[in-house]
Amino acid sequence: MLYGKPNLLFASRSDVMVLTPWLAPIIWNGTYNLDILNALFHLRRVRVGLTVFVIRKYKVFIKTLLQTAETFFMVGHKVHYYIFTDDVQAIPNLSLKEGRHLVVLNISGYKRWQDITMRRMQLIRDYSSQKFINEVDYLVCLDADLKFMDHVGVEILSNVFGVIHPGFFGESRQVFTHERRNYSAGYIPEDEGDFYYTGCFFGGRVEEVYKLTNFCHNAMMEDKAKNIEALWHDESYLNKYFLYHKPTKLLSPEYAWNDYYGSPNVVKRKRLVHVPKDYAQVRD
Ligand SMILES: CC(=O)N[C@H]1[C@@H](OP(=O)(O)OP(=O)(O)OC[C@H]2O[C@@H](n3ccc(=O)[nH]c3=O)[C@H](O)[C@@H]2O)O[C@H](CO)[C@H](O)[C@@H]1O
Ligand SMILES: [Mn+2]
Known part of the structure; x- marks a missing residue:
């Protein structure tokens, strides 16, 4: 392996x-040598x-x-x-590059969009212990309304990682939209909280993702029993998890960009970007 001396x-x-x-580590453009990591x-x-x-x-x-993802995600590595x-027929049968597989998992889904987004935690948890643990080393869990626009590779991998939300990276704790009701399982006191993490992208080793999703699902069920729901649903419970189980790697907002936030100087590359959506159209 040949490369310039650090x-x-x-x-x-x-x-x-x-x-x-x-x-x-917080992963920003220019902080790593991809050749070393790939090797x-x-x-x-x-x-x-x-x-x-x-x-x-x-x-x-x-x-x-x-x-x-075929162009930019984990190029050269094995991907599932x-x-x-809820509609297997609707998934396009794309031809994938070597070492990459498409696995379609049929589930029933929920009526309310809030339940669809929150129940992802339960499903990822259950499939982690029954299936993913036997097939992959790491999981990367994404929203659907995203597209890759630049490289996203093994530099993101670590035991458990989260992504700093593009709307809050320069903000104070008061501005973070954490759950502030102390009777919610997602509660974060006003004088706590490190970063505001996005719900659209997290991951880690399968065992760690199991722990994370199990925590978030249980927290959601605790609130549900009290007939409440955290302010930003799964994202709120995820932020609570990361407060007391700190991520071992953080991804900069390059990894969850939204053009709504323009083009600040510190963001040199927009790697994974939100696809604009008409909420009234897609959420019923
Ligand atoms: C960028 C970001 O921070 N995204 C988070 C944010 O809003 P978003 O507005 O990005 O949430 P969203 O509408 O994308 O829903 C989250 C995800 O649930 C799935 N889905 C949702 C509804 C539906 O009818 N069908 C379906 O498949 C789909 O994968 C979608 O991407 O807050 C949500 C909870 O409120 C989640 O925490 C999202 O991860
Ligand atoms: Mn989304």
């Missing part, structure tokens, strides 16, 4: 935080599962997500796409 007296980025106070993960023959849910009208998003859907 220089201890040179900071890869001086404009952003690249290491959290609990010593987890290490190839030696481990890493297998990556990507989960996505397309229930009811969200089927319109799947083709773009898969097509762009796990598509959870």
Whole structure:
């Protein structure tokens, strides 16, 4: 493996935080050498599962997500796409590159969009212990209304990782839309919270994703028994999990961009971007 020697007296980025106070790397463009990482993960023959849910009208998003993933996601590595859907026929049968597989998982779905988004935690948990654990090393869990526009590879992989929401990376705790009702299982006190993490992208080793999704699902069920729902649903419970079980790697907002937030200087590449959607159209 040939590459330039790392220089201890040179900071890869001086404009952003690249290491959290609990010593987890924050992945920004320019902070890593992809050749080194690819070589290490190839030696481990890493297998990556990507989960996505397309229930009811969200089927319109799947083709773009898969097509762009074939170009930009984990190129050269083994990939399993796990598509959870209520309509197997609607999933396009794309021809995939070598070492990449499409697995369509038939589920029944829920009526309310809030339940569809929250119940992803329960389903990912259950499939993690019954299936994913036997087939892949890492899971990457994504929203459907996304498209890859640039490289997303093994630099994201770690025991458990989260992505900093593009709307809040410069904000104070008061601005974070954490759940603030102390009787909710998603509650985060006003003087706690590190970052605001997006619900659209998280992952890690299958065992860790099992723990994360189990926590979030149980928290949601606790609230449901009290007839409440956290402010931003699964995203709120995810933020609660990450507060007390800190992610071992964080991805910068490059990994969950939304053009609504323009083009700030610190964001050099927009890797995974939201596809604009008409809420009235897709959510019934
Ligand atoms: C960018 C971001 O932070 N996204 C989060 C945010 O809103 P979003 O507005 O991005 O949520 P969304 O409408 O994309 O729903 C989340 C996901 O659930 C699935 N789905 C939803 C409805 C439906 O009828 N069919 C279906 O398949 C689909 O995979 C979708 O991408 O808040 C949600 C909870 O409120 C989730 O935490 C999302 O991850
Ligand atoms: Mn979304």
